[in-house]
Amino acid sequence: MKITSVIARQLLDCKTRPMVEVEIRTDTGHVGLGAAPTGSSVGVHEAFVMRDEDPTEYDGLSVHHAVASVTDHIAPALVGSDLDLRALDQKMIDLDGTSDKSKLGSNAIYSASIALLRASAAAAGVPTYTYVADLMGLPAVSTVPIPSFNMINGGRYGDLTQPFNEFLVMPYKAESIQQAVEKSVKVFKVLDQLLTEKLGRKPQIASSFGYAAPFADPREVMKVLVEAVERAGCADIMAFALDCASSEMYDKTAQTYELNGRRVSSAELIDYTRQLSEEFPLVFVEDLLDEDDWDGYAQAVTEIPKTIILGDDLIVTNRDRLRRAVELSAVDGFILKPNQVGTISEALDCYTYGRDHGLLSIPSGRSGGVIDDVVMDLSVGLGVPFQKNGAPRSGERIEKLNFLLRVDDSVPNCSLSDVSTLVKF
Numbered sequence: 001m002k003i004t005s006v007i008a009r010q011l012l013d014c015k016t017r018p019m020v021e022v023e024i025r026t027d028t029g030h031v032g033l034g035a036a037p038t039g040s041s042v043g044v045h046e047a048f049v050m051r052d053e054d055p056t057e058y059d060g061l062s063v064h065h066a067v068a069s070v071t072d073h074i075a076p077a078l079v080g081s082d083l084d085l086r087a088l089d090q091k092m093i094d095l096d097g098t099s100d101k102s103k104l105g106s107n108a109i110y111s112a113s114i115a116l117l118r119a120s121a122a123a124a125g126v127p128t129y130t131y132v133a134d135l136m137g138l139p140a141v142s143t144v145p146i147p148s149f150n151m152i153n154g155g156r157y158g159d160l161t162q163p164f165n166e167f168l169v170m171p172y173k174a175e176s177i178q179q180a181v182e183k184s185v186k187v188f189k190v191l192d193q194l195l196t197e198k199l200g201r202k203p204q205i206a207s208s209f210g211y212a213a214p215f216a217d218p219r220e221v222m223k224v225l226v227e228a229v230e231r232a233g234c235a236d237i238m239a240f241a242l243d244c245a246s247s248e249m250y251d252k253t254a255q256t257y258e259l260n261g262r263r264v265s266s267a268e269l270i271d272y273t274r275q276l277s278e279e280f281p282l283v284f285v286e287d288l289l290d291e292d293d294w295d296g297y298a299q300a301v302t303e304i305p306k307t308i309i310l311g312d313d314l315i316v317t318n319r320d321r322l323r324r325a326v327e328l329s330a331v332d333g334f335i336l337k338p339n340q341v342g343t344i345s346e347a348l349d350c351y352t353y354g355r356d357h358g359l360l361s362i363p364s365g366r367s368g369g370v371i372d373d374v375v376m377d378l379s380v381g382l383g384v385p386f387q388k389n390g391a392p393r394s395g396e397r398i399e400k401l402n403f404l405l406r407v408d409d410s411v412p413n414c415s416l417s418d419v420s421t422l423v424k425f
Helices: 064-078 085-096 106-124 128-135 177-199 218-231 266-279 294-303 319-328 344-356 374-382 395-410
Strands: 003-012 018-026 031-035 146-157 160-170 239-243 256-259 262-264 282-286 308-311 333-336 360-363 386-388
Touching: 003 064, 003 106, 018 064, 018 106, 031 106, 064 085, 064 106, 085 106, 085 344, 106 128, 106 344, 106 374, 128 374, 146 177, 146 218, 146 395, 160 218, 160 256, 177 218, 177 395, 218 239, 218 266, 256 266, 262 266, 266 282, 266 294, 294 308, 294 319, 308 360, 319 344, 333 344, 344 360, 344 374, 360 374, 374 386, 374 395
Parallel strands: 146 386, 239 282, 282 308, 308 333, 333 360, 360 386
Antiparallel strands: 003 018, 018 031, 146 160, 160 239, 256 262
């Protein structure tokens, strides 16, 4: 079948920031839609997100230039072509010709890539997650991943600075996706009550929709989460995880990190996190160090044996960076965010390389999320054990949970991933 039209438009993400949506149609009447979410904490090695920089519209965040990239360059290259995801992803990469997709904008290319995947699945008459599994030569979908829930967010709140970005709960021993979701939502509500008691006021909602951290010391925040889980009556199925996003708190000149009101070395931060992993059941620690601290990551993998060390800003879903991480034994796995590299094909290649080298891939949405995020189809189609879902608040994040519930209901004998052999604590 042939592509007959490629249309782009400017829409809004969940943070009311402009984003690109692409609509692709074929001569058989099949349609694919794709929209590129973006993050708030963005690694410097991610593919280039093209924005207009016009302060009079959306404070410079509009994406009309990226829309024009689709209309003026990508559409003419795709219209009339056979619907072939990998071949057309490569055509867009070649058309752009830069290492970071800065000519056309990764938000333009990635949105078109999603639309190609969705149109291909529609033409095959199967859900996108089924098409992904078939495309990758994987078994038929039979599981959904353990979701993780962003409960408390770090950052700077007046005089308080919490250096770790996300404190998460993970229902890793839940018997079903229904139980995993229900108990995690319950913890989130109990946490609201608990923080209100401790603060004497309702807790502040952070920019990523979790609760603003009430303490500067990560250990104290973890203690609050433990108390919330116990009060919710589900300590038997819950563990925790951390997304440190330490590049946000890193001083490149001094080569130090923020921790408990002082600047510390990577060795000190690693040792502190090792202590946390011995005190609390941590499934994973993400972005513990700066996005270029390769030696530090290798040290962390060696010195923190009781949790999974993940790279996000370190890897940015880039196979070349993942290859370097493998050579250095710098990570146990990585966060899979296709928009970081800019096409579905490249993201799947990165997943394959990680899988072939024994690394975990954990798909994640972005803070500037969208309804019907293709990352959910990748999670289910690839059969990954864990994924990041965000806080159980805000429509696009709730839709991710509903997606898993829907898959579980529609796939015969579907079960929750068994991760008992993966956790290290």
